[in-house]
Amino acid sequence: MTARADLPLPSCPRVAGIHAAAASHEWMPVPSTGMTEEGVPFDTLLVDCRAATMVAGGVAYGAIEAAAVGIRDGRIAWIGPEADLPDDAASAHTDVQRLGGRWVTPGLIDCHTHLVFAGDRVGEFEARLNGATYQEIAAAGGGILSTVRATRAASLDQLIESAADRLESLKRDGVTTVEIKSGYGLDRETELKMLRAARALEGRGVRVTTTYLGLHALPPAFAGRADAYVDHVIADILPAVVAERLADAVDAYVEPIAFTPEQAERFFAAAAEHGLPAKLHAEQFSDSGGARLATRIRALSADHLEYADEAAVVAMAEAGVAAVLLPGAYVALRETRPPPVDALRRHAVAMAVATDCNPGTSPLTSLLAAMNLGCALWRLTPEEALAGTTRAAAQALGLAADRGTLEAGKRADLAVWDVSTPAELSYWLGRSRLWRRYLGGVVS
Numbered sequence: 022m023t024a025r026a027d028l029p030l031p032s033c034p035r036v037a038g039i040h041a042a043a044a045s046h047e048w049m050p051v052p053s054t055g056m057t058e059e060g061v062p063f064d065t066l067l068v069d070c071r072a073a074t075m076v077a078g079g080v081a082y083g084a085i086e087a088a089a090v091g092i093r094d095g096r097i098a099w100i101g102p103e104a105d106l107p108d109d110a111a112s113a114h115t116d117v118q119r120l121g122g123r124w125v126t127p128g129l130i131d132c133h134t135h136l137v138f139a140g141d142r143v144g145e146f147e148a149r150l151n152g153a154t155y156q157e158i159a160a161a162g163g164g165i166l167s168t169v170r171a172t173r174a175a176s177l178d179q180l181i182e183s184a185a186d187r188l189e190s191l192k193r194d195g196v197t198t199v200e201i202k203s204g205y206g207l208d209r210e211t212e213l214k215m216l217r218a219a220r221a222l223e224g225r226g227v228r229v230t231t232t233y234l235g236l237h238a239l240p241p242a243f244a245g246r247a248d249a250y251v252d253h254v255i256a257d258i259l260p261a262v263v264a265e266r267l268a269d270a271v272d273a274y275v276e277p278i279a280f281t282p283e284q285a286e287r288f289f290a291a292a293a294e295h296g297l298p299a300k301l302h303a304e305q306f307s308d309s310g311g312a313r314l315a316t317r318i319r320a321l322s323a324d325h326l327e328y329a330d331e332a333a334v335v336a337m338a339e340a341g342v343a344a345v346l347l348p349g350a351y352v353a354l355r356e357t358r359p360p361p362v363d364a365l366r367r368h369a370v371a372m373a374v375a376t377d378c379n380p381g382t383s384p385l386t387s388l389l390a391a392m393n394l395g396c397a398l399w400r401l402t403p404e405e406a407l408a409g410t411t412r413a414a415a416q417a418l419g420l421a422a423d424r425g426t427l428e429a430g431k432r433a434d435l436a437v438w439d440v441s442t443p444a445e446l447s448y449w450l451g452r453s454r455l456w457r458r459y460l461g462g463v464v465s
């Protein structure tokens with residue numbers, strides 16, 4: 022197959038009509054590249070479906086009733102009302118698939134996970150229910166450090182297989198892209214092992230983006246020497262991560278029990294020199310300046326944010342930093358202070374929703390459940406929740422041009438659902454209505 026993006030736009034009058042309809046916002050998806058040219062049909066054509074394109078600014082969910090989706094070379098080549106399909110859309114070689122009136126959405130994106138780790142922390146779960154706090158457990162050498170011990174002891178294959186099991190659960194929820202962080206190694210060998218495991222999962226029917234979580238916790242060998250650890254990360258671990266191209270972004274945990282904004286900023290500056298964008302665990306337990314740091318350095322996202330104030334939200338809006346909301350951690354830690362959803366909404370900050378799947382604070386392997394919790398706990402609308410796992414999640418990964426909405430030119434990563442309305446995706450708690458997933462236009 023050859024790339025079609027360089028081919029001229031077609032002159033077909035029906036196609037021209039589609040441009041006009043899109044411009045008037047009757048429906049939003051604008052086929053911009055690779056539309057059907059005379060004699061060049063789609064590889065796959067999906068018909069008899071409804072599409073929640075999640076394109077912003079038009080009708081709810083960017084919905085198209087009686088939709089069709091044309092796919093070529095793994096990307097969406099055309100999307101619109103089936104009645105407007107160009108005459109040359111299909112040939113004898115086009116695989117025409119009828120979806121029985123089902124809803125098609127962008128494949129879901131889980132933009133914040135710690136999917137690769139060894140062991141579990143069920144004992145801490147019980148201890149917390151008996152009154153211990155997360156911070157007390159961390160201070161006593163448990164918490165993140167207990168997962169660090171287990172992860173250092175695990176083989177690469179053990180890390181891959183245990184994460185693959187959790188990944189299957191995400192795939193059953195229609196996830197086609199997952200972000201995976203390191204951060205349970207805290208030494209060069211184990212951080213590289215975690216990131217290699219994450220990259221290896223790319224072959225398991227999902228796209229993976231990886232984040233080197235360089236500043237997660239202070240390893241015991243550096244006790245009392247946090248600045249020296251930051252030096253070590255910058256001088257010894259980050260270059261090895263970069264040399265193997267193991268990370269797409271970097272992350273740091275800014276919190277009194279973890280690292281200061283100054284330490285994180287030093288790490289982010291070094292990562293930026295290697296071309297790596299930043300994400301942050303910010304304002305989860307206290308207002309520690311993480312969100313303001315995110316805006317100063319133009320991070321992709323600031324995540325958690327329960328303790329972020331309105332000024333931080335305004336700064337995030339101005340800097341185009343996405344918010345990533347993590348209801349799994351909020352619920353598991355029995356938190357009571359919600360993130361500033363109203364302010365984020367008023368200032369039009371992109372609000373992503375993710376599982377934060379990790380063994381300590383969010384043993385959650387369902388992105389649909391995260392959507393439900395976002396609605397039930399924080400009054401996200403079901404449309405915001407779905408935008409949070411599609412369009413906004415893509416933005417939080419710096420991938421908005423490539424995925425996250427159903428638009429011509431984007432990857433044909435799709436989820437097809439047995440639901441009566443897209444709101445039903447957020448309605449069930451513990452039930453996936455996924456019918457089929459497409460990765461690059463192929464049923465997967």
Ligand code: NIG
Pocket residue numbers: 164165168237274302350377379380381382383
């Ligand atoms: O996102 N910074 C915190 N990181 C995880 C928790 C990790 C853990 O406790 O293992 C979080 O909540």
Ligand code: FE
Pocket residue numbers: 133134135302377379
């Ligand atoms: Fe996290």
